Amino acid sequence: MTDDHxxxxxxxxxxLASFLVPYTGSSITVALPAMAAQFSADAVTLGxxxxxxxxxxxxxxxxxxxxxxxxxxxxxxxxxxLVFTLASLLCAFAPTAELLxxxxxxxxxxxxxxxxxSVAIITQVYGPGERGAALGITIATVYIGLSAGPFLGGVLTxxxxxxxxxxxxxxxxxxxxxxxxxxxxxxxxEAAGERxxxxxxxxxxxxxxxxxxxxxxxxxxxxxxxxxxxxxxxxVFAWQERRSGAPLIDFSVFSGNRTFxxxxxxxxxxxxxxxxxxxxxxxxxxYLHGLTAAEAGLILVAQxxxxxxxxxxxxxxSDRIEPRIVSxxxxxxxxxxxxLCIFLSPATPLPVIIGCLMVLGFGYGIFSSPNTNAIxxxxxxxxxxxxxxxxxxxxxxxxxxxxxxxxxxxxVFIGPATITPILYPALMTSVTAAFIIFTALCSIGVLASWxxxxxxxxx
Numbered sequence: 001m002t003d004d005h006x007x008x009x010x011x012x013x014x015x016l017a018s019f020l021v022p023y024t025g026s027s028i029t030v031a032l033p034a035m036a037a038q039f040s041a042d043a044v045t046l047g048x049x050x051x052x053x054x055x056x057x058x059x060x061x062x063x064x065x066x067x068x069x070x071x072x073x074x075x076x077x078x079x080x081x082l083v084f085t086l087a088s089l090l091c092a093f094a095p096t097a098e099l100l101x102x103x104x105x106x107x108x109x110x111x112x113x114x115x116x117x118s119v120a121i122i123t124q125v126y127g128p129g130e131r132g133a134a135l136g137i138t139i140a141t142v143y144i145g146l147s148a149g150p151f152l153g154g155v156l157t158x159x160x161x162x163x164x165x166x167x168x169x170x171x172x173x174x175x176x177x178x179x180x181x182x183x184x185x186x187x188x189x190e191a192a193g194e195r196x197x198x199x200x201x202x203x204x205x206x207x208x209x210x211x212x213x214x215x216x217x218x219x220x221x222x223x224x225x226x227x228x229x230x231x232x233x234x235x236v237f238a239w240q241e242r243r244s245g246a247p248l249i250d251f252s253v254f255s256g257n258r259t260f261x262x263x264x265x266x267x268x269x270x271x272x273x274x275x276x277x278x279x280x281x282x283x284x285x286x287y288l289h290g291l292t293a294a295e296a297g298l299i300l301v302a303q304x305x306x307x308x309x310x311x312x313x314x315x316x317x318s319d320r321i322e323p324r325i326v327s328x329x330x331x332x333x334x335x336x337x338x339x340l341c342i343f344l345s346p347a348t349p350l351p352v353i354i355g356c357l358m359v360l361g362f363g364y365g366i367f368s369s370p371n372t373n374a375i376x377x378x379x380x381x382x383x384x385x386x387x388x389x390x391x392x393x394x395x396x397x398x399x400x401x402x403x404x405x406x407x408x409x410x411x412v413f414i415g416p417a418t419i420t421p422i423l424y425p426a427l428m429t430s431v432t433a434a435f436i437i438f439t440a441l442c443s444i445g446v447l448a449s450w451x452x453x454x455x456x457x458x459x
Contacts (some may be wrong), residue, residue, distance in 0.1 A: 002172060005184075006076075006125070006162050006184070006185065006422050007125050007126060007134075009179065009183045009184060010031045010121060010122065010184060011122065011134055011138070011139045012179065013077075013138060013176050013180045013184065014016065014118040014119075014121060014122050014138050015137055015138055015141040016141075016143065016175075016176040016253045017077070017080075017081060017114045017118055018115075018118060018138050018139075018141040018142045018178055018432075019142070019144060019145040020084065020114075020145065020146035020169055020172055020173060020176070021084065021111040021114055021115060021145065021147045022142050022143075022146040022149065022179075023144075023145035023146075023148065023152065023168060024049075024053075024088070024107065024111075024145075024149070024165070024166070025054070025146070025149070026054055026145065026149030026150055026153070026278070027149035027150060027153025027154060027165050028049065028050065028154075028162070028165060029050065029149075029153070029279065029282075030150045030153045030154040030157060030282075030297075030433070031153050031154075031162035031165055032049065032050070033159065033404065034157055034162045034360065035049060035077050035090050035097070035100070035162055035335050038146075038162075039096065039097040039100075040285075041097045043102075045097050046265040048101050048102055048363055049097065049101055049104060051216050052101045052102075052104040052105040052108065053105070053107055053108040053111065054108065054212065054216075054396060054400065055105070055108065055209060055212050055213065055216070056103060056104075056105045056107075056108030056109050056111075056112065056448075057108040057109075057111045057115070057392075057394060057396055058105070058112075058208050058212050058396040058397070058400075059112075059205045059208045059209050059212070059276045059397070060108070060112035060113070060205070061112040061115075061389045061392045061393050062116070062204060062248065062386065062389040062390060062393055063098065063117060063201040063204065063205065063248060063389075064076055064112050064114035064116040064117070064389065065117070065120070065386050065387075065388055065389025065392075066196065066197070066201075066248050066249070066386050066388075066389070067196055068116060068117045068120070068146035068189075069189065069190055069191035069194075069196055069383075069384070069386065070189060070191045070192060070193075070196055071187075071189060071192075072187030072188060072189040072192075073117040073119075073120055073121050073124070073187065073188040073189070074121070074147045074180065074184055074187050074188065074284050074318055075187060075442060076113050076116070076117050077113065077114060077117040077118060077121065077180065077212045078177060078180050079113055079180060080109075080110045080111070080112070080113025080114040080116075080117070080391050081110070081114060081173055081176055081180065081428075082110070082177060082178040083106065083107075083109055083110030083113060083141075084107055084111055084113075084114060084169070084173055085110075085169060085170055085173030085174055085177065086110075086168040087103050087104075087106040087107035087109075087110055087280030088107060088167070088169035088170055088173065089166070089167075089170055090103035090106065091103040091104060091107065091163075091166040091258045092163035092166040092167045092170075093163070093398050099350055107295055108358030110349065114238040115388070115389075115392040116388055116389040116392060117388065118138070118388070119135070119138065119372065119376060119388040119391065119392075120188070120376070120384040120387070120388035121188060122135060122138055123135070123376040123377075123388070123440040124187055124381065124384060127187075128319065128377060131315075131319065131373055131376070131377065132314075132315035132316055132317070132318040132319040132323070132370060132373040133315045133316040133319065133324075134315070134371060135299075135315050135369045135372050135373050135376070136142070136311045136312035136313065136314055136315020136316060136369035137311070137312050137315070137367040138369075139150050139311050139372055140308045140311035140365070140369070141308075143304055143307050143308070143311065143364060143365075143368065144304045144308050146275075146278075146304075146309070148301060148304050150278060150282060150297055150300065151297025152165075153165050153237050154294055155294060155297070157444050158294065160300065162356075171343075172221060180298035188384075190381050190384065195245070195246035195248070196244050197240075197241075197246050197248040199240060199244075199245050200237065200240050200241055200244055200247060200248035200249075201248050202238050203233060203236055203240055204216075204248055204249075205236050206233050207230050207233035207237050208230070208364075209229030209230075210226050210229045210233060211226070211227055211231070211234075212228070212230075212396075212397075212400060213226050214226030214227035214229075214416075215227065215400045215401070215404050216400065216404075219407075219408055226353065241355070243376065249386060249390075250383065252384065253312075257378055257379070258452060259324075259374055259375075259438045259452050260329075260375060260378040260387070262377060262448050262449070262450075262451055262452035263323075263327075263371055263374045263378070263449075263452050264375060264390060264391060264394045265374045265393060265394075265400065265448045266327065266331065266367075266371055266445055266448045266449040266452065267368075267371055267372075267375070267391060267394050268394040268395070268397050268398040268401070269331075269398065269441055269442065269444060269445035269447055269448055270331060270334065270367055270368070270371070270398065270442070271366075271394075271395050271397075271398025271399055271401075272397075272398040272399075272401035272404060272405070272438075272441055273335075273402065273404045273438040273439075273442035273445060274334060274338075274360065274364065274402065274438070274442070275336065275398060275399040275402035275403065276402035276403055276405060276434060277303075277338075277341070277438070278300060279403070279406055279436055280406055280431050280435070281296075281300060281341075281353070281357075281431075282297075282300065282426075283419070283427065283431070284344065284427070284431050285300075287419060287424060287427055288346040288424055288427065288428060289346070289350070291417055299350065299353060299354060299357070300357065302341075302354045302357040302358050302361065303358065303360050303361035303364070304361060305355040305361065306357075306358045306360040306361030306362050306363070306365065307362070307364045307365040309365065310361075310362055310366055311364075311365040311368060311369050312333075312369070313365075314326055314330065314365055314366045314367075314368075315369035315370065315373060316458050317370070318369065318370030318373045318374070319373070323370035323371065323373050323374035323377075324449065324452050325449060326366060326367075326370040327366070327367050327370040327371040327374065327385055327449050328446060328449040328450045329332065329367075330362075330363050330364070330365070330366030330367025331363070331367050331442060331445050331446045331449045332363075332367070332371070333359065333362055333363035333366060333367075333441055334360060334363030334364060334367060334445075335363075335439055335442035335443050335445070335446060336359065336363070337356055337357075337360035337362075337363050337414050338360070338435055338438045338439040339439045339441055340356045340359060341360075341435045341438075342432055342435045342436055342439060344356070344427065344431065344432070344435075345447055346424070346428060365400070366419050367449075370420075371449070372391060374452065375387060375390075375391050376388065376391075402438075403436065404437070405434055405437050405441075406430075409430040409431075409432050409433045409434045409437075412430075413426045413427075413430040413433065414426045414427060414430055424452050426451030
């Protein structure tokens with residue numbers, strides 16, 4: 001049994017790690033032009049600098065979640081912090097774009113180890129009456145990292161150069177690792193002694209790589225082939241898992257567990273409808289409103305500030321009120337915020353844009369922590385690692401889906417041309433079309449969130 005001090009230490013290290021990983025992924029988007037200038041890199045290479053992390057994180061999250069259940073979650077969490085920190089150092093001093101891509105892939109492995117264990121550890125040490133509040137704080141730091149990353153990255157790049165984005169991770173990562181090793185005592189190996197399904201992990205990794213790579217290639221004509229290949233490996237994986245004595249994914253977690261299944265679907269839809277908003281509004285503000293990167297970042301900060309305020313509150317509320325009700329309300333507010341963004345134009349006043357962002361931030365904050373609470377509370381302790389890993393995986397899928405929608409709109413209305421004033425109307429059309437799709441997707445998410453079932457009793 002972990003005492004109150006131990007719980008606070010665990011919440012601290014989980015929150016620090018939950019900020020570091022998404023901050024890095026989102027902050028480099030504003031640094032890509034500087035990287036292109038240094039490495040003389042083309043658009044495809046720049047895309048891989050961003051995508052290498054997403055691919056490795058998505059591929060390795062579930063295997064590491066299962067392995068952590070067997071050998072100990074603290075051990076994998078600590079190793080992940082070390083890998084992520086060292087990879088950040090390699091990124092900062094990478095002499096070529098190719099080595100930077102390799103370091104980003106390694107960074108994704110470290111991120112997978114962190115996110116496959118951090119939420120599981122929080123769920124393990126905080127009881128049902130206090131879990132939502134703890135998860136709310138952790139989720140708030142995730143969203144702060146995702147949303148504040150572009151602004152912080154822009155400031156660091158302007159002042160010190162793009163390597164500063166990665167160098168910031170080194171002292172923070174080492175400090176988090178030191179606190180973890182010194183102050184966190186337990187290992188939480190609920191599945192100790194069970195066998196790790198190495199063959200299933202390989203098939204799963206190949207399956208995810210093909211699907212994720214195919215999504216990142218949209219609208220390239222070869223994209224469907226990769227996705228179909230990934231679905232083929234999915235069939236092989238399902239067959240392998242049913243005959244394995246120690247499956248990588250115990251499908252009994254899903255079987256009859258409506259709360260777990262639909263809560264994950266709701267999470268994927270929420271990320272799919274919202275992750276691309278920052279990219280869309282960043283371009284909209286800089287090109288159509290003529291703001292600098294730092295000025296656009298200041299506007300975009302309105303969303304994570306509101307979100308950070310309400311995520312812990314929503315988490316605590318979900319300890320007393322059924323998470324289905326709180327999360328569905330948050331999803332509905334998010335859909336309304338996306339709907340408002342459909343009507344943005346080059347003449348929209350900045351206070352109106354800030355208001356839209358605040359509505360979105362409120363919806364994000366109300367949805368996320370109760371939804372995660374529902375996911376983690378719907379499984380047995382021995383499945384917490386796999387549940388945490390699945391939650392992180394659907395988050396990655398949602399992010400990829402959101403970016404695929406945004407990039408497809410750009411491809412249809414703008415094409416491969418560089419954005420110049422003559423293409424500003426096409427950019428505005430792309431942004432509007434993307435928000436229409438996001439609104440429709442989030443509306444479907446309201447239904448998925450509502451039909452999930454309950455964790456406090458009832459249907």
